[in-house]
Amino acid sequence: MTVSKAAEKSSEKPADSAKGRKDAAEVQGQGAAGEALQLGELSEQLGYVLKRAQLKVFENFLRCMASLQLTPAQFSVLLLVEKNPGRNQTEIASTLGILRPNFVAMLDNLESRDLCARIRSTNDRRSHILVLTDKGKAVLARAKxxxxxxxxxxLNELLGQANREALIAMLAKVANEF
Amino acid sequence: MTVSKAAEKSSEKPADSAKGRKDAAEVQGQGAAGEALQLGELSEQLGYVLKRAQLKVFENFLRCMASLQLTPAQFSVLLLVEKNPGRNQTEIASTLGILRPNFVAMLDNLESRDLCARIRSTNDRRSHILVLTDKGKAVLARAKxxxxxxxxxxLNELLGQANREALIAMLAKVANEF
DNA sequence: TATTGTTATACTCTATAACTATA
DNA sequence: TATAGTTATAGAGTATAACAATA
Known part of the structure; x- marks a missing residue:
């Protein structure tokens, strides 16, 4: 947690070699074999810690959802369709940051499992209105x-309720305004 | 930011249809055409907001690094090699969560740009010790x-120094202990 | 002409098996 | 036999162009 910010200096000039370039013999002895590596400034890099956290959270989500076989992306689609019935594929996909072509296979999957359905719109016969099936509603309720x-x-256990809310609020701010 | 937690109830029973299943006619009118969709519970989902934030942060990172052509992953490799000279590919890769096979092309790239070098170890001639070249050190310094x-x-501008540190600390905790 | 859903396709990431050279 | 680096390969995820149906 306490990472020397002064480490930046170490990259300015390699004073340990007259040629400014360590040769093989100089470097060979440096790695302390069995010991863990030092993350250094990496542990203070937002992007790095964000990515690692995201992987862990998705992993945990998949484990929690193993019985329902729902990925985070699929869960987000079901949630959004439930909250916004009567919307078409383009609207649901773009809200989630999914490109329309990539949304097709995803919907094929959910529809083949009878979790949601495409309904041809009567207003605009080009668009497919999305709805949850009864099974989709039941599965989503169990997923929630x-x-x-x-x-x-x-997460509450790890951070506490207040910190969890603060974390999500900050992440939302970053996602929306960064 | 204020998302009704009570929205969970809405999935319990679809009281608006005797059959428990909206037919096409019922759903058609629902989408308020031009209006933005409601995220609902999605905006409180850690995984969702985490993923969206991560994408935004990486995007910003790439823009900031455009002149140096460094990706977040490449930057993390250079940082780790600088901090841990004398380590081999396996050690650097596994610390970053990169699989050894996938690390090869990444190193080929960095080495072809003369940012780092593989040095055959004299102790164990199977392993390649990684070091930054002078150019690698200079580029990393500029990158930092x-x-x-x-x-x-x-990020400081957006959250403030204290919140930024709190965010990173919480993300680190999630990444390490979730 | 523009838009919706779709197909085809490509490029990046990630994951696994298997090879080679060393140990 | 076991390990380090490598190759080949396959699967996700993501991106763009273009087509048919409809507006």
């Missing part, structure tokens, strides 16, 4: 309970 | 300055 009792609960 | 003055500065 799993998320609350296993996934979110784990 | 760009990150500090453009990337981190933007």
């Amino acid at each position: 309970k799993l998320v609350a009792t296993k996934h979110e609960a784990r | 300055k760009l990150v500090a003055t453009k990337h981190e500065a933007r």
Whole structure:
């Protein structure tokens, strides 16, 4: 947690070699074999820690959802369709940052599992209105309970309720305004 | 920011249809055409907001680094090699969560740009010790300055110094202990 | 002409098996 | 036999162009 910010100086000039370039013999002895590497400034890099955290969270989400076989992306689609019935593919996809071509296979999957359905719009026969099926609603309800009792609960345990909310609020701000 | 937590109830029972299933006619009118969709519970989902934030941060990082043509992953490799000279490919890669096979092309790239070098170890002739070249050190130094003055500065501006540190600390905790 | 859903396609990331040279 | 680096390969995720149906 306490990483020397002064490490920047170390990259300015390699004073340990007259040629300014370590040769093989100089470097060979340096790695302390079995010991763990030092992350250094890396542990203070927002992008690095953000990416590692995201991977862990998705991993945990998948484990919590194993019984329902729902990925984070699929869960987000079901949530958004439930909250916004009567919207078409383009609207749902773009809200989630999914490109329309890539959304097709995803919907094919959800529809083949009878979790949601495409309904040809009567107003504009080009568009497909998305709705959850009864099974989709039931699965989503169970998914929400799993998320609350296993996934979110784990996070609360780790950070505490207040910190968890603060974390999500800051991430939302970064996502929206950075 | 204020998302109804009670929205969970809405998935319990679809009271608006005796069959429990909206037919096409029922759904058609629902989408308020031009209006933005409601994210609902999605904006409270850690995974969702984490992923969106990560994408924004990487995007910003790439813009800040455009002049040096360094990706977040490449920057992390250079930082780690600088901090841990004398380590081999396996050690550097695994610390970063990069699989050894995938690390080969990445190193080929950095080596072809003369930013780092593989040195055959004299102790164990199977392993390649990694070091930064002089150019690599210089580029990394410039990269650090760009990150500090453009990337981190933007984050400080957005959250403030204290919140930025709190955010990174919480993300590190999630990454390490979730 | 413009838009919706779709196909085809390509490029990046990530993941696994298997080879080679060393140990 | 085990390990380091490598190759080949396959699967996700993501990106763009273009087509058919419809507006």
